Amino acid sequence: MTLAELKQHFITELQTIYNKEETESIFFIYLEDKLNLKFDLSHEIEFTSEISSDLKQLIAGQPIQHITGKAFFYNDFFFVNENTLIPRPETEELIELIRNDYFQSQDLSIIDLGTGSGCIPISLAKLFPKAKISALDISEKALKIATLNAKKLNVDIEFFQKDLLEDILINKTFDVIISNPPYIRNLEKEDMHQNVLNFEPHLALFVENDDALIFYERVIEFAKNHLKPSGTIYCEINQYLGEETKVLFKKRYKNVTIYKDISGNDRMIKATNS
Structure with missing residues (x-):
């Protein structure tokens, strides 16, 4: 044919x-x-x-990216499978936000909390080749994919297998803490396509309805010991919980800003005391 x-x-x-x-x-x-x-x-x-x-x-309903074994994100192809989220275009906007804020910087220290395929820290490593970049995830299988992606794209990332819901102590502090954590409430499942519900890891997607901001609370807790005084937190957020997320960050940070994505939805939050 x-x-x-x-x-x-x-x-x-x-x-x-x-x-x-x-x-x-x-x-x-x-x-x-x-x-x-x-x-x-x-x-x-x-x-x-x-x-x-x-x-x-x-x-x-199998996602096309699982059939091809790769997904395009921020100018590169990344290996993906059923153990990692498929990178979304909205997350590229999170990368762009950091790039615009730190375009004149060189010796940055960055950590990504809940890295999945590693698309965020790897893309940042290519933007900031002199930066020292770390990433963590609870899933050993996801970290194997992230490690493969780092090797394929020739960047040096230090990976840790850690659970963000537990106390984490790493003997480092960072200029940038970034996270795209689970933030979709279970009540929102009915609005999602079946290829997401049936084939992407729920561990990386969903939170309980009555504790929807738990991972942002843990990001803030991690930052207490690991964010430099002049450092910045960047997170992707649930579009329906922008104000609630902002209130949470305002309890600890002077400057908190929500940014909309290309579709006009609340999608990113930035928090700093500097």
Whole structure:
């Protein structure tokens, strides 16, 4: 079949779970990242058993990034699997916020709390090549992927397996503490796509309805011993809990600012005493 016919086949098979725009995006990602092909209407391709199997997984809701084994984030491809969150474009905006604040800085010390695939500290390491960067995560399997990504992209990150909900003592202080922690309340699950609910790690996504800010409390607790006096905290936040999150940070920090993402939702918070 031609690639044009394969594209139409994808649209037909996936139309019950994705709209046409989403399906076309999935098809082009599959074409380039899995088949290593550029789209040419008349290019002939064999409809192999592997393509058939991949399409069945997509119909079942498997994210395209799990089928290709990689996700594009901030100019690079990162290995991902079922043990890591798929990096989101909104998180790139968090990287940009730090880049804009520290573009003249050199010898920074940075730590990422809850690193997953490592996309945040690795992207920062490439932006700030002289920085000393650390990252932690509770999941050993996620840290294996993060370590692979750091090696592939040739950056030096010090990884720790730690639980943010427990007391953490690392013999270092940092200019920047950054975190994209679990922040989606269980009550918000019904609004989420099944490919997220069924295939991405709930440990990295969800919090209890009555304790939705628990990880931000732990970030603040960690910062008591590990943030330099002139340092800054940056976090991605739940768009529905922006003001509540700001009130929490204002209890300890003089300057707290919420930033909206490209869609106009409360998405990032920055806190500092300097």
